[in-house]
Amino acid sequence: MGIRMTYIYSLFQYIPFIAEGVLWTASLVLGGLGIGFIIGLPLAIAQSFGGKKLGKVLNAYVWFFRGTPLLVLLSLFYWAIFPSFGFKLDPLKTSILVLGMRSGAYQSQIFKDSIKSVDYGQILAAKAIGMTQRKLILYIVLPQALRISIPAWSNEYAVILKDSAICFALGVMEILTRVRYVSTATGLALIPYLFAGILFFVLTFSGTGIMDFIHKRTRIPGMVEGLR
């Protein structure tokens, strides 16, 4: 088989190296989710309450960022778009921005759906007590919509986490890049990549687990959720 036990033991020395990658992966994921939220929520509000023309432009944004593969987006921005604007070419920052813009497109759809699913009667009641559009959105619709979004948002987290691995293509020193390095250095592949897979697996399920917990904790007493 060719796998000598000494090689396997030598793998252990790389664990800190790979563990450091978790920090980079975390910045990709949190940065991407954060930027995605900052883009996605206003986008969703605009699509739900804004005019038709604005809606069309925003739809184009969503369509572009959802229809283009992440690899292509990363390459496009890293080698073409950012340079032509004179931006810094740092792979990490580029990746976070691209992940963020893409997540923004996906999150906008999540929030759009959950805004839509807030009972229209709530809006009517808010108007009836004299609330402006702005107040109504802020105090009545959003709190409910945000809570409804948690399951779908938790799914978005899982997706971004896995997508972050694709940033190896730009050389970002996240988990997968480091595991590749280890694989090349030791000549082993099965164990390192299995380790990577399990690491992502664990990170995925702990993240979604936390969000499930938050979802349950922020339950509105007495309300029956729509079927998922």
Add this chain to the structure above:
Amino acid sequence: MEFWSEYLSSLLMGFLTTSELVAISAPLGIILGIALGASRVYGGIILGSFARGFSALFRGFPLIVTLFLVFFGLPEIGIYLPPVTSAILSFSLCSGAYISEYVRGAIMSIDQGQSLAAKAIGMTKLQEVLYIILPQAIRRAIYGISNEIVYMIQYSSLAFAIGVQEMYSVARTYNSLYFKSLEIFSLLAVIYLVLTALTTLFFKGLIRKLEIPSKAE
């Protein structure tokens, strides 16, 4: 310009490879997904748990990791698969895992009465699942399945990492040879966008064709 004719013809070759990848992986993934989904609902403890674990595994592993595992890892236990085969296997496993979730959800959403009625006319469990449950479940799952296929088209670009000469690898090669990054990747983006749009259209049509007519006519 020489660049364009070369690039376009290379892209075309890449496109054929991409199509080959998707054309084979999609049906495989769908069949796997249906089998896994049905197993999770109807399988006993052993089959059901296996299907559940299998699905969780390939949803929890990023596709790129699965690709590397299959192409670089399997040889260590004696299984040598060429790049295209590795890619097809990985894509099928991954999409199969996701589709099994949709199928499982769809099966569980079918009301008990259908099953009772099937039993009442003397159908075995297998007949019931095959002729009554699955035809209805697949109709319900098809929206999710179509999403997965669209994702597959996009993620097929990852195959470049194990040496498959699909579209992205072509673009990447040309990017290192010419200073035309904007043109190279913009065109690539457009091609994927068009592919996505066409596939979505195709599935919309399929969904409409499969729809069971209701009273609103």
Add this chain to the structure above:
Amino acid sequence: MIVLRAEDVWKRYDDTIVLRGVSLNLKKGETKVIMGPSGAGKTTFLKCLNLLVKPDKGRIWIDGEEITSPKADITRLRQKIGFVFQELNLFHHLTAIGNVMIGLTKVKGMSKSDALKKAKETLKRVHIEEELWRKYPAQLSGGQKQRVAIARALAMDPIVMLYDEPTSALDPGLSSEVLLVIKELSERGITSLIVTHEMGFAYEVADEIVVMNRGRIIGGGSPEELRNAKNDEVRNLLNKWNGLKDGVLV
């Protein structure tokens, strides 16, 4: 000749005993009606007969074969029983004629052309005309759906038809077309066991009415006998119902 026999059937769900030793016989050509308040166990009993519900105790024979025996070939025996559900349960993805044919082709193994012929005949027997044959359940009215469901069961040539509150889930105006079909079939000699709230219909169609309450058969008799009921419990129940029609005080 006894076509269906149930002996001392018991069934409990968690803490509740739904059936307490119910026994019943059905002779060939007979039509019996089971009546009783909600929760009396009527539906559960009916579903035990073709083992859609598994009784905890008791034995059931279909055409002389014991369906409750561990060695019983349940799917084969179920073909001899025609079951009509309260909730209709037509197969959503098949047309009316498709619903009737599927048992014939997939369970009985008939050729498509034979099945088609038989399905058409059966649909005509329940007064479903040709223009409805290619319609999907979602396009049919409640009464039409239930009649198709009857055809689906009837096409299998069962030796007994079981009807579980066939009109309870239908809008009031649509019941009569269904009851008419059931009555016709009964008059043509189809052995029938019907659970229903429709008292007038019961008196018309039944050779014997069986009254159930709280999991037990508390009485019964021919329609005439029941009109002059001696048993107090039975009389009280019937009197309570006589004041009601379709659950509404008249």
